[in-house]
Structure formats: structure tokens, C-alpha cells
Amino acid sequence: MTVSVTFNEEKVAEQAAETAARLVSEGVPEALAKGDPTLWGPEAQAEATVRLGWLNxxxxxxxxxxxxxxxxxxxxxxxxxxxxxxxxxxxxxxxxxxxxxxxxxxxxxxxxxxxxxxxxxxxxxxxxxxxxxxxxxxxxxxxxxxxxxxxxxxxxxxxxxxxxxxxxxxxxxxxxxxxxxxxxxxxxxxxxxxxxxxxxxxxxxxxxxxxxxxxxxxDDAAAVQPLLAQTEGNPGLDLGAALGAAAVSGRDKLVLEDSLSEINGLPDWIEQLVAESTGKQGKGILPIVGAEPGEAPDELIVGIDSDGALAVGGPLGAQFLVWEYATAIVGRILGIDPFDQPNVAESKKNTAKLLARPELPVGAPILVDGPVEVYGELPGSEVPKDLSDVFTRLLEAIPSRGYLAIMAYLDREAAFDAPYAEGASFEEMTDAWSAADPATLRAQLTLRTERPITFGWGPRFLHSTGQYHKGGPQNGVFLQITGAVDEDVEVPGKPYTLGRLQLAQALGDQGALARRGRPTVRLHLTDRAAGVARLLAVAREV
Structure with a gap:
């Protein structure tokens, strides 16, 4: 079994067919399958020469x-x-x-x-x-x-x-x-x-x-590999042409839907592949993972074994190879190098500089709302009066074609420690976990805006969507969440703890975003459990 790409929206199918025909006329499918490093222009050739081993x-x-x-x-x-x-x-x-x-x-x-x-x-x-x-x-x-x-x-x-x-x-x-x-x-x-x-x-x-x-x-990847040199029946070409053509026409928010798939979690992998490969030079495609599809005109819904403007089906090994090929195709369509990550190193360098200082420059909060301290600059000249005002102004600051990114430098498994009643049903347990999960904030704020909201765990996202945040279009609004550390972990042989490193990474990325004029606010939870509860309670009332 190989990979199938099914078009469920006529306009997407037409744009993809036109783009694929142009790529075929340029000899792209065969050249890419052979590992031609010249496909992305002279500036990208040196990098591409040593980055095409994945094809084999x-x-x-x-x-x-x-x-x-x-x-x-x-x-x-x-x-x-x-x-x-x-x-x-x-x-x-x-x-x-x-x-x-x-x-x-x-x-x-x-x-x-x-x-x-x-x-x-x-x-x-x-x-x-x-x-x-x-x-x-x-x-x-x-x-x-x-x-x-x-x-x-x-x-x-x-x-x-x-x-x-x-x-x-x-x-x-x-x-x-x-x-x-x-x-x-x-x-x-x-x-x-x-x-x-x-x-x-x-x-x-x-x-x-x-x-x-x-x-x-x-074996599953090997089964689809011969198709990637073809001019017809090439799932990588079809998918890449669809994604690239949609982005060029303004549909550059890639909503990934996998609720019916037997593959578990593929959108998280696609998120890094697409965001880090395409988000540069003010261009790019922003994947939206784990969110309900909206109706924004700049969204393209792609289903993994499920419905969407197009659906991609097939076994995991084959999907890996096809999505990689498609992303390389998108790079050619957008005119960028899909193999470099020019802005990722910036936050790393910022972190290293901060760790070398005696104290981390956290600054003074502009607002304290219970267990939540607010740092940064909000759009507008007035100081926010409360946390609800912070959320409202962040949502209002999202441009017409923009997005809000929530970035939580916290323990992504802590919600499972939330207490629930003895004998609770699975649904009741799930409700308890959701009420303690920072990721729930995304779902609550999504109800208050028509724009897409992404959620990433820090520093994990720095190796994924972090490149898009800094190198992609200038239309993002950023909300960081950090938390106090009660019991730290020493890093043997290094002059810092994990807690200090974690906070330095947040501050380093905040600095990189701020230097680009991208609205960035950091919410620091002085008590993590109480802070998450406060964030979710306020978000429900925004």
C-alpha cells in the first residue's frame, strides 16, 4: 500500500493540477528524485548538496x-x-x-x-x-x-x-x-x-x-519511493503542488486533522517539517495542530486518513517520505531553501549569553494578578488593568491574516497529577486533567477569535515552529507561559540547573521576537497549579 492524495475541493484540485503541470514541464519530479541540488536556486545549492540523503x-x-x-x-x-x-x-x-x-x-x-x-x-x-x-x-x-x-x-x-x-x-x-x-x-x-x-x-x-x-x-517507504520520480500518479508531487499553490494564493495556514487516522500524532511531526522548512524570508506555511478547523479564508484543511480540502492516506513509513518530498516541492514553489533554518540559532545564542550572566534579567512585572505575573509590552499605551485585559488586547492585536502562538515552558505531563474523585469515570478524569492543562487555554481563547491559535511546549517548539515565528510572515502575536520551580535539577559539570536553563530559553526567545517588533507577553506562574487554574478561569470570561 502506498500513499493516496485525494482532492475534496475543486479549487484546490485545479490550483494543484496547474502547479504540478508547471513543475513537470520544468523537469522537477525526476530531478528531485535523483537528488538534484540546483532545484532551489544558486544560494541554496551548497546546503541542498549535503541535505538530500533522505531520498535514499x-x-x-x-x-x-x-x-x-x-x-x-x-x-x-x-x-x-x-x-x-x-x-x-x-x-x-x-x-x-x-x-x-x-x-x-x-x-x-x-x-x-x-x-x-x-x-x-x-x-x-x-x-x-x-x-x-x-x-x-x-x-x-x-x-x-x-x-x-x-x-x-x-x-x-x-x-x-x-x-x-x-x-x-x-x-x-x-x-x-x-x-x-x-x-x-x-x-x-x-x-x-x-x-x-x-x-x-x-x-x-x-x-x-x-x-x-x-x-x-x-518497506512501506520503499514501496512509494519509485512513484516520486513519476510525472503522474506521484503523491509527493500532488501534495507539494497543492500545499505550495494554496500558500501562494493566500491559504498559508495548514490545519492538520487526523481524528480518524490509525497513525497517532503525525501532525506534530509534520508541524516541524513544514514550519521549519518554509518559515523564512517573510514567507512560509504555518501548520495548525490539535485545533478544530475554522472558517478563516487563509486556512487549508488537510486530513490524515480523514476529510479535508485534501486527504492524505497511507502507512506511516510512506507518509514520512511523501511529506518530505512534498515539503521540498513547496520550497521550490515559494522560492526558499527548505533545508536551512537561519533563525533557529539566534534564540540558542541568546540563551547562552543569558546563562553566562550572574542573574537572569527577568525585569519587573507590569501586572500581578494572583499567582500570575505579566511581563512584556502589550499593544497600546495603557498598562493592563487585569489578566482579562491582557488576553483581550492580545487577541485584538492579531492581524487580519495573523495568528496567536501560545508557548508554555512547563511540564507537559503535570496535568495528569490533577486530583479527581475516587471511583471517577474516565470522562470525569479527563475533565480533571483538562482543567489543569495549560493547553486548554488555546481551546478557550479560540472561542474568542476567528484567527488560528497554535500551542507549543517550550523548548520543544524552538526546534520546530520557532523558525517560522522569527523567519516567517510578520503577523504573529506571542504569549509565553513560564513557571516557578519548586524542586530544581542540577546539570552535572555545568554552572546552571534545568530550571535556570528553561527560563533562559524563554527569555532568549522573547528577546529574539521582541527585536523583530513582534508582540510578546510572558505570563509567569508563581504557583504553577494555581496559576494554570487562574489562566483558564479568566479565559472563560474574556
């Missing part, structure tokens, strides 16, 4: 399967059934989708929140195997996780070399660290960018250790 992963990654199989056998023999993945962005999003779809457990650490990391540490450490995955080998979050787990293993009398597996690019600092420490290393193809690495070692190693059938994943 269905075949080349098969060579890794015996080595991966040995790791799996060793882990099973040692009774290591708690697989933890320390990775960010492209190193974590694909394994999260693969394992969720296969219904096998994987603990993903793509956070610097002390509570979330501590929760993972306290869960079956004696049966834990840690996959440390970083393409560059210098990702600050992943490096912190490695250091923390090394100490935890040693403190428990466990040799880290028996529990840590490394996935990285050849020659990276992480490879050298792994070799010195005696950790097994599986090297990924260096000619594959992070967000295109789903079918590489970054996607396969943690997924296989967790119990997913990664050989089938590659």
Missing part, C-alpha cells in the same frame, strides 16, 4: 537493521524495558509518532522542565535504557539529559556504559564523548537534516528498542 533512506537505512537488532537483543536480555529518548526536534518527533502508532511505550525527553525530567528519572531507573540522540552532538537540552542520567546511573551503582546508546552524526562532539565513555554508537547519515531524518537512525533506533517494527516502516 528507505534503502540505505536497511543496512542499520542488523546493528539495531543486536542492541534490541542486548536490552531484552538485560530486562531493560523502559526506553527513554533524550532528543529534540527531528531527533524526537518521528520516534514519538512511530511508537505511538505501534502502541509501544517510549518516554520522550524533549524538555528542560525539572519536574518532567525528574518524573522520568524516578520511573524504573533499574530497567531504563537511555538513547541520547543529537545530530550536531551539541544540543544543550540533550547534553543536559545525558549528564543527569550518567550521574543517576552511577549513584544507583549502574555503569552508564551498560545503559546509554548514542545516535549522532560522524565526527560530532557527542560521538567523541560516547567513544571515550564506552557507549554504543550508531552513526546517522550526515547528508540528512534533522527534520528529514524520520527514516534514519534517529527514527529507527529508539523506536526499535521500544518495540516498533522498523523494518516494515522502511
Amino acid at each position: 533512506l528507505p534503502r540505505t537505512s536497511g543496512e542499520l537493521l542488523p546493528e539495531i537488532g543486536k542492541l534490541v537483543e542486548r536490552a531484552r536480555a538485560q530486562g531493560l524495558d523502559h526506553v527513554v529518548l533524550a532528543g529534540m526536534g527531528g531527533s524526537s518527533l518521528a520516534p514519538e509518532v512511530i511508537t505511538a502508532t505501534a502502541d509501544v511505550p517510549l518516554t520522550v525527553l524533549d524538555t528542560t522542565d525539572p519536574g518532567q525530567v525528574r518524573r522520568a528519572l524516578e520511573d524504573r531507573l533499574d530497567r531504563t535504557i537511555l538513547v541520547v540522540a543529537s545530530k550536531s552532538g551539541g544540543t544543550v537540552e540533550t547534553d543536559s539529559h545525558r549528564r543527569i542520567y550518567e550521574k543517576a546511573f552511577r549513584d544507583a551503582g549502574i555503569d552508564p556504559a551498560e545503559r546509554i546508546v548514542v545516535v549522532t552524526d560522524p565526527g560530532s562532539p557527542l560521538e567523541q564523548t560516547a567513544l571515550e565513555s564506552g557507549y554504543p554508537v550508531i552513526l546517522a547519515d550526515p547528508n540528512v537534516g534533522g527534520r528529514y531524518s524520520a527514516l534514519s537512525a534517529f527514527g529507527l533506533v529508539p523506536s526499535a528498542l521500544a518495540g516498533a517494527d522498523v523494518e516494515k516502516l522502511l
